[in-house]
Amino acid sequence: MGIVLGPNQYGKAENRVVRIYRDSPRHGIRDMTVSTALRGDFGIAHTEGDQSPVLPTDTQKQTVYAYARTHCEGSIEEYGLALARHFVDDVDPVHGARIEIEELGWERVPVGEGGHDHAWTRTGPEVRTAAVTVSGSGGERREHVVGGIKDLVLLKSTGSEFQGFLEDGFTVLEPTDDRVMATSLVAQWRFAGVEVAWDEAFAEIRQIVVATFATQHSKALQQTLYAIGQGILEARPEVVEVRMSAPNKHHFVYDLARFGIENNNEVFHADDRPYGLIQATVARDDAPPADDAWVQQLGWLG
């Protein structure tokens, strides 16, 4: 019986990096969680315990902080690309690097003209995300960027129905033509190239997501997700694939008839589990290959 080492990667997960821009009295802030993962010639580290090809995860962490000073003037996508290219191009045994970044939002404390110069409050819970994968060299070079947003909590109090569904002997759900629809959306979009106005793309895509959720009369979350994906692909030619995951945060009309009180979709029990989990991919039919663009660092094994 032969035993072989399968796919493997290693890196420093969830470096908490805060970058302050203080070139003028009006400071800026970027608050990030950065994870690195390196792939390459690391077989002997596993089979022999030989560390000679291993760039320590500690060194990866130091690089993340150094690059926050020197390569983090623009978007998180640019910063991720700079880090991934460095590991692949400058560290011999590394053939591929994956950088995942989550950016927490801060908004200026609303005092004075345009908000305070150096004090903020955290926004959220939504988080902007970027996943950069760089691999190979020369003609084999591949660079992928996936932008995204997660924990985007959305709710509409009408304009949503769910009826006409398949019924069998276990069906108890009542059809409805007016319900609360709520979710905590995760959406990720894959770009075809790496020459993109990243911040502008993010702002427009986020606006499409929330506007579509609000304005489309929804027959189901499935239809809403498709409309969001379609809207993004129609607006942004550089995006080729959108993946979404949407927990259906159920709001059940509370039974007040027991107390002789009318409840016309006014009082709900917001349940937290179980929840429907609706997931969909919407893509161009001529999208270029994704290669390893979607292969995650965290939760990837299995």
Ligand SMILES: O=c1[nH]c(=O)c2[nH]c(=O)[nH]c2[nH]1
């Ligand atoms: O938008 C929905 N999609 C479903 O598939 C589903 N199933 C369910 O019970 N409620 C809902 N809502």
